[in-house]
Amino acid sequence: MCMMLFNVFKNTVLFFLLGLISCGNFAKQDAKKEDVPIQKAEPIVGANQTDAYLPLLQGKRVGIVANATSVIFKSQGYTHLVDSLLALQINVVKVFAPEHGFRCTADAGELIKDSKDTKTGLSILSLHGSNKKPTADQMKDLDVMVFDIQDVGVRFYTYISTLHYVMEACAENNVPLIILDRPNPNGHYIDGPVLEPAYKSFVGMDPIPLVHGLTIGEYAQMANGEGWLQNNVKCDVTIIKVKNYTHQTRYSLPIKPSPNLPNDKAINLYPSLDIFRGTIINVGRGTDFQMQCYGAPFFPKSEFSYTPTSNMGAKHPRFEGELCYGVDLRNTPFLNQFTLKYLIDAYQKTPDKNTFFGSTFDIHAGNGILKKQIESGMSENDIRKTWEEDLEKYKVKRLNYILYP
Numbered sequence: 001m002c003m004m005l006f007n008v009f010k011n012t013v014l015f016f017l018l019g020l021i022s023c024g025n026f027a028k029q030d031a032k033k034e035d036v037p038i039q040k041a042e043p044i045v046g047a048n049q050t051d052a053y054l055p056l057l058q059g060k061r062v063g064i065v066a067n068a069t070s071v072i073f074k075s076q077g078y079t080h081l082v083d084s085l086l087a088l089q090i091n092v093v094k095v096f097a098p099e100h101g102f103r104c105t106a107d108a109g110e111l112i113k114d115s116k117d118t119k120t121g122l123s124i125l126s127l128h129g130s131n132k133k134p135t136a137d138q139m140k141d142l143d144v145m146v147f148d149i150q151d152v153g154v155r156f157y158t159y160i161s162t163l164h165y166v167m168e169a170c171a172e173n174n175v176p177l178i179i180l181d182r183p184n185p186n187g188h189y190i191d192g193p194v195l196e197p198a199y200k201s202f203v204g205m206d207p208i209p210l211v212h213g214l215t216i217g218e219y220a221q222m223a224n225g226e227g228w229l230q231n232n233v234k235c236d237v238t239i240i241k242v243k244n245y246t247h248q249t250r251y252s253l254p255i256k257p258s259p260n261l262p263n264d265k266a267i268n269l270y271p272s273l274d275i276f277r278g279t280i281i282n283v284g285r286g287t288d289f290q291m292q293c294y295g296a297p298f299f300p301k302s303e304f305s306y307t308p309t310s311n312m313g314a315k316h317p318r319f320e321g322e323l324c325y326g327v328d329l330r331n332t333p334f335l336n337q338f339t340l341k342y343l344i345d346a347y348q349k350t351p352d353k354n355t356f357f358g359s360t361f362d363i364h365a366g367n368g369i370l371k372k373q374i375e376s377g378m379s380e381n382d383i384r385k386t387w388e389e390d391l392e393k394y395k396v397k398r399l400n401y402i403l404y405p
Contacts, residue, residue: 041244042244043183043244043251044242045180046181046182046241047070047071047073047182049240050084050088053238053240056178057178060091060143061091062085062090062092062143062145062146063142063145064082066080066097067098067100069255070150070180073254078255081180082117082120092120092122094125094138095117095122095124096138097124098149099159102117102124127162133169134166139173144176147177149216150182151182152186152270153186153211154212154270155204155209156277157258160205161203163179164206164229167220167235168229168230170235170236172233177235179220179239181239181242181403183249184213184214186267187247187249193366193386193390194207194209195209196366196367196368203363214398214401215404218402222398223235225401245404259290259313259314260284260285260291260314261290262288262290266290269329269332270291273329274364276294278361278362279357280318282318282319286317286319287306287308287309292328293329296325296346297322298350299325299350301325302325304326305323305326306326308320329342340383
């Protein structure tokens with residue numbers, strides 16, 4: 001009997017000690033868990049959410065507005081949306097391509113002809129050639145249109161102009177539109193002059209700031225809601241939202257959206273450098289650091305120099321074959337606003353001021369006053385003050401259409 005009681009006591013002590021050790025281990029594990037930072041989930045683009053939109057395409061004749069950025073991401077690499085939908089037995093009838101073409105290789109502004117995709121045999125209809133808006137004849141055999149293009153959030157980046165025209169064509173021909181939304185890499189701020197109606201063009205269709213702070217899906221909602229489409233038609237739009245995304249999410253584009261935006265730095269600088277279009281200055285076109293510098297042969301000699309040559313996206317760059325001196329911006333801090341300091345600096349460095357601005361500058365600026373303000377010597381701060389009222393009105397209006405905080 002005594003021996004039995006001893007054994008029970010011994011086992012109880014043993015279990016108690018094991019329990020203490022075990023609890024200690026769990027405590028250590030919990031402490032380790034607390035030390036590990038919680039990783040935020042990566043954004044999931046609309047194209048990856050096939051369960052949300054495949055039911056809307058099955059049994060339909062489908063048109064797709066796409067380019068090289070229209071992909072479904074995999075654990076390793078990606079597949080093009082068109083290839084994926086065809087593999088899923090979706091009846092893709094034709095593809096519409098924006099500026100720079102289906103493969104994103106054409107120069108800025110270059111007219112693109114209709115063609116056939118060598119891989120799929122599908123017709124590629126250019127929306128940057130003889131017509132920028134799908135015609136009624138091009139729309140007549142479609143039951144639904146899909147729009148999936150990576151934008152960069154700047155008014156004169158013409159993918160939103162293509163979206164505007166596609167929405168009009170869909171509305172006029174009773175074809176519903178499905179937008180597979182993607183993050184805006186410049187969506188973390190809103191800045192620049194708001195487009196004046198007199199300066200409406202393909203590089204600025206609607207009254208929005210130069211940096212508009214909208215995704216493609218949000219832009220579509222605003223175009224519908226504000227009556228921007230011709231004759232105030234309304235497009236039947238379904239938006240497949242990006243998951244795990246806010247406007248403050250830093251998003252690195254895995255595929256360059258056009259030839260002269262090769263990396264994140266170029267995309268961040270793009271609003272403040274492509275405003276140079278319509279001036280005499282080169283902004284890195286014809287190099288492998290496009291949109292990351294500015295210069296000209298007549299700038300003061302400096303340590304930084306480069307010679308533009310013909311390359312993809314810039315067959316005949318400004319000052320081709322000429323040694324340019326300039327300003328290297330590749331190591332500048334990340335921008336959280338649009339800035340005029342580069343434009344003003346370039347203007348001041350140009351000996352013959354009468355040659356600086358060209359005939360197309362005003363349509364890129366979205367007004368006729370910015371050129372005059374720079375020519376008069378106004379400071380950047382004083383120029384910015386002239387945008388404030390219109391910017392604030394736009395920001396209030398924008399809140400009615402945003403899909404992401």
